[in-house]
Amino acid sequence: MPDRYHIHTVPTPPRFRRIGKFGNVDWREDCSRCTNCVKLRCLYDVYRHEAAYNRDPLTPLETSDECKACLSCVQGCTKGLLSASVNPEFLDLGDEYWKPDILLTTWNQSDTGRIPVSGAGYRGRFHGPGFDSIWTDMSEIVRPTRDGIHGREYISTSVDIGPKPLRLRFTPDGRMLTAPSHLLEIQLPAILDLPAWPVEDAGGDLAKARAAAAGELKTLAVMPVAEATPDPFVVPLLGRDDIANSLEILKAARMAQVEDCPEVAELAGKVLAVNPRVILSVRMPLGPAAAGRILDLAGERIKVFHLCADLHGRERLESGRPGRHIKDALRELHGRLVKEGIRDEVTLIVSGGIALAEHMAKAIICGADLVAVDTALLVALGCRVCRHARGTGASCNPCPAEIGSADEVYAAQRIVNLMGAWHSQLIEVLGAMGIREVRRLRGEVGRAMFLEDIEREAFGDLCRVPRNRVSA
């Protein structure tokens, strides 16, 4: 049996004490010192760990044993002295897109590399904007994978990057006219992108960690050429003047990236002159003009496009205001390219706002071939998407989570763990849908349910009333 793609995750605890979701308030006054104190009976031993930490902050962190707010102690205390409350510091984490629960689940996945599992049904809002208004399909009885949980290793998550000619052309005497093309196959439909904002990385450990993680994951890491090393897993992001100084890096690279600009075709020519086998991708903002630009550049033999949405997965408009969400923008873009007959010729990578494993699957359903993960990688290292980060391009200096001080091996393993958990979750989705490979998920809107469609179908005949007519 040939080797199967497998991501080796290793439990890697966080470096700092986690901001927990729940806190316990303990009014010790009036305590009757019961021998059967509820604190001793805590199933998760929260009180003992708290006490140990309070005595010595160097006590090993027991992140999996945080308070779960089961309220057994609150309800059981003989004198009713204990209270629990939601930690306001936790609620203040992140922003309206990178919600505290997203940060928490990302941290947990980076700790363990395991799929988040919980009981008691779904706990969130019914639906929301963007990706939260999509549900993926499942196959009830008939399914191509046929073998369910024991057949997951047969589900492929590899994708191809590069020009894919739809047909070969030959001369009458049988000589092939189509230029030979080659594809770059990576094992995960996600590449590791640059941070969305400048992050302090004096020692370059973060860049090295991303490169190392990309190697372990058999994917790619995009990085500015100044941080890049000659490495087949590194995608150097080149400026006009970088090419001449980056020959070694370019020769080693399997993919290179340039920012979109008027002379991008010329730049592409220069890059290919150094390394004819390199896959060249053009990085551009996701916006209403992207489809037209892709059609233009595809005619110039550029076939790989990296579309960058903003931190919240929205289009970047020239006005500077956020536009539509990836879900809508990408579906339209994908549809246009299908209509123009070139969708299979090009590769679309989308980044920005890819915060959870489900976003990876849903972006692919909306038309991306693969995604690029940026902010989630910082969160894996402890980033809280705090106010420093939310500024317009301001550097996180000093970073409260001290991301810049993480060493390369540690940071790489945290990233590998996160991507390992995402990979497993993608397989859950594909398995439930009965889809054997992620390539087939691209643009499969028929195997997804969009809120606007199913809401119309289900509730179209209900009388509609403005929400403000009823009390909350």
Add this chain to the structure above:
Amino acid sequence: MTASDWPQQEVVREVRPAPDRYRNALGKYRIDRSAACAGCGRCVEVCSYGVHAKPPGYAFTLRPQDHLCIGPECAESPESCVAQCRQHALTMRRNPSSECMGDPRWSSDLILANWHEAATGHAAPPHIESRHGASGGGFDSMRFKFEVPGLEQPVAAPTAAEIDTGLDLNNRGDGRPQAHIDIPVYGGGMSFGSVSIHTILAKARAAVAWNSFTCTGEGGYPDRLRPYDDHVITQVATGLFGVREDTIQRVRIVEFKYAQGAKPGLGGHLLGDKNTPAVARMRGAVAGNALFSPFPFHSVYSVEDHKKHLDWIKEVNPTCLVSVKVSTPTDVDMVAVGSYYAGAHIIHLDGSYGGTGAAPDIAKKNIAMPIEFAIPKVHKFLSAEGIREKITLIASGGIRTAFDVLKAIALGADGVVIGTAELVALGCVRCASCESGRGCPRGIASTDPELIQQMSVEWATQRLINLQNAWREQMVGVLARLGMSSIRELRGRTDVLCYLTGDPDGEVWQ
């Protein structure tokens, strides 16, 4: 009538108080009494809700029973304990501990309302929101027209005594016995292993009391359920754990579980920690090993295969009804029609947001559609096919309140199955830690011999009987308001509902 050869036990349908089993009941509000209290007893005199008490001979008042407090409506009035306290020793605020419970789907208020219903057998007081959650969609964005001011006036109502909430489950007319339930609700499958034996027994006993059903789930048929055989649905799931011919022969309904809403398209997974020797014995497995239910049935790849399955069960038990439990894919309507033609009596749709067992978060949120969308889709399709009257449509997966039951039926279901609502009635706070370590810290979804002792079968049974009584009272109230004398009249009556549009509370929408 009965398929069981075991003496069947009766359980009295009687509402009796079943207060919180913990020492400190949780309320929506909290009353703090400072050290300034002089023990004058003024608060005891002014509070008509029983929050304050000062037994004869006591120098000071007891710790406030603040779970009885109705909050600002009272506290802001000049007659309240807070205003009347001469020492200004009392303050009232939202209880931070109860705010830790719940989530948008099951808000803290819904949990407290459920607890009140389970404790008293009657609807929760108005200061607790007992009808809708805060999820901003689905049932929470739906109202009966009479709930919206100025939309529709009530019609002439039948008296409560005339209103029938019963349901026949066999509508095929195939000569098999009828199974009638007195309320349009029965209990969902929770396997032995995922929940404690006390939980299983309490569900069964409450089902007997209400002439309804409970379901074994896929973990086998514990012998202690034998006295309730007539009200048990046994499940044949993909893992076939504990499925034997005699377990199929002793019940009135057998359920095929193709998929479940908590993890549509994925198999069940009992973590090794919960696979205790007793669980392993029941399932025919090795203790301590994680147990997987594969997905899907490896013997079913077509509707014809499905029919073969149903025929097998019908052959083994010639008097049983067959229910088919499926999840909610895009083609759920086709699945329902296929199940009818394969011979099912009941098609049970399990929507994606529900479920009680441990499941990957990604599956619970994203895979398959919520039940609110699936019910009208299937109801309309079965009607168009001309077979709607021949099959019983049961919905589950996120039915939290009596109003959810009514809305599901108005959308087109005949009845519903509940799971989480029962667990909440037994004291679940939805901390979502059912799967870790020894299991549920409150002893409901645990097989740990020490933890399960936190709850007695008698208390748990009473809580569930009370809950169903409170729900039935609310259903009867709504049916009366709508001028209907039977729950069956409500089925498919989407004209009594309205759908709320616009931005859900405060969320930033684009």
